[in-house]
Amino acid sequence: MLIRAAVGEGDRETVWSIIGPVIAEGEAYALPRDWSREEALAYWFAPQHEVFLAEAEGAALGACYLRPNKPGGGAHVANAGFATAIGARGRGVARAMGEHILAQARARGFRAMQFNCVISSNAPAVHLWTSLGFDTLCRVPEAFAHPTLGYVDALVMYRRL
Amino acid sequence: MLIRAAVGEGDRETVWSIIGPVIAEGEAYALPRDWSREEALAYWFAPQHEVFLAEAEGAALGACYLRPNKPGGGAHVANAGFATAIGARGRGVARAMGEHILAQARARGFRAMQFNCVISSNAPAVHLWTSLGFDTLCRVPEAFAHPTLGYVDALVMYRRL
Numbered sequence: 064m065l066i067r068a069a070v071g072e073g074d075r076e077t078v079w080s081i082i083g084p085v086i087a088e089g090e091a092y093a094l095p096r097d098w099s100r101e102e103a104l105a106y107w108f109a110p111q112h113e114v115f116l117a118e119a120e121g122a123a124l125g126a127c128y129l130r131p132n133k134p135g136g137g138a139h140v141a142n143a144g145f146a147t148a149i150g151a152r153g154r155g156v157a158r159a160m161g162e163h164i165l166a167q168a169r170a171r172g173f174r175a176m177q178f179n180c181v182i183s184s185n186a187p188a189v190h191l192w193t194s195l196g197f198d199t200l201c202r203v204p205e206a207f208a209h210p211t212l213g214y215v216d217a218l219v220m221y222r223r224l
Numbered sequence: 225m226l227i228r229a230a231v232g233e234g235d236r237e238t239v240w241s242i243i244g245p246v247i248a249e250g251e252a253y254a255l256p257r258d259w260s261r262e263e264a265l266a267y268w269f270a271p272q273h274e275v276f277l278a279e280a281e282g283a284a285l286g287a288c289y290l291r292p293n294k295p296g297g298g299a300h301v302a303n304a305g306f307a308t309a310i311g312a313r314g315r316g317v318a319r320a321m322g323e324h325i326l327a328q329a330r331a332r333g334f335r336a337m338q339f340n341c342v343i344s345s346n347a348p349a350v351h352l353w354t355s356l357g358f359d360t361l362c363r364v365p366e367a368f369a370h371p372t373l374g375y376v377d378a379l380v381m382y383r384r385l
Contacts, residue, residue: 093298133341136369137254137378177364179340180294201362201380203338208297217298219362219380 064124064156066163069114075104077116078126082107085146089210091185092144093217096210107144113167117160124151127160129167132177141173141224157187161195169224176222182207183216197222225285225317227324230275236265238277239287243268246307250371252346253305254378257371268305274328278321285312288321290328293338302334302385318348322356330385337383343368344377358383 069078079100086103089096094106107128108114117125125147132142143164147156168176176197181188183202193199197220205214230239240261247264250257255267268289269275278286286308293303304325308317329337337358342349344363354360358381366375 089297092296093294094296096296132367133254135254135256136250136343136371137341137367139369139375140364140367174366177367180298182297200364203301203361203380203382204384205335206294206298206301206338208300210297214300219364221364223365 125156141168141176178220181218243307286317302329302337339381342379
């Protein structure tokens with residue numbers, strides 16, 4: 064698997080092909096399920112984001128971004144977002160992207176990484192981040208309206224770098 | 225004290241006169257201390273924000289906003305921001321604005337309110353939100369670079385509505 068920076072219009076189309084179905088599914092991100100391509104790409108490629116694509120044998124498997132969690136006095140803590148192409152689940156794509164993003168964050172001098180809203184019902188994500196050294200700092204009660212499960216907790220997860 | 229919706233260009237100027245010095249002080253918000261008027265107002269008056277001004281005897285004492293903490297599946301949880309004019313500290317302005325925002329959030333049907341980054345060294349804020357029924361869900365270690373104290377923790381605070 065190769066993970067590389069996303070560049071150019073073609074990569075934006077690839078990112079949309081990955082994140083569009085994940086956003087529409089509405090189970091992993093607190094983002095509007097009906098977001099258009101333009102809205103989703105404006106979010107994923109926001110000015111402070113570095114965007115990466117995971118590929119194998121020419122096929123795009125996942126997309127992720129790295130950014131400061133907050134500006135100003137919070138800019139030494141990193142945040143990141145990840146989406147695995149729905150057809151590529153179960154192949155370790157998110158783990159490879161997570162390891163890549165942690166290394167990139169360390170290289171850029173971030174002191175820690177924080178996830179603000181890991182959906183508690185997203186067991187693969189909670190398991191992955193825990194196995195990559197993240198602690199669950201707290202559960203926010205019923206912070207996420209899951210499309211089939213109803214209100215579920217969201218986790219604040221954190222690790223030093 | 226009157227708390228009312230901010231409207232028009234004159235109110236934008238008033239908001240800037242309140243939030244500009246608070247942002248530049250850099251002790252209460254993870255926002256760039258060198259933000260321009262335009263950058264600060266674009267943040268405070270973001271499309272999903274409802275902005276209010278606190279006044280007494282014609283003088284503006286504070287500004288606050290109410291918004292969803294997250295879009296999509298997180299939009300039932302409110303978030304808010306508050307700034308008291310530096311010259312009006314110690315007069316209960318933040319408490320009055322907090323009570324107003326809680327009432328507004330209830331009226332709009334939000335189920336809870338969450339603060340993501342209350343600076344632990346901002347003792348008046350921590351005391352105020354605790355006294356208004358917020359629980360501290362967790363401390364994020366050294367999440368904020370304070371201009372004089374160095375790295376201090378940030379608190380995730382939460383209450384049901």
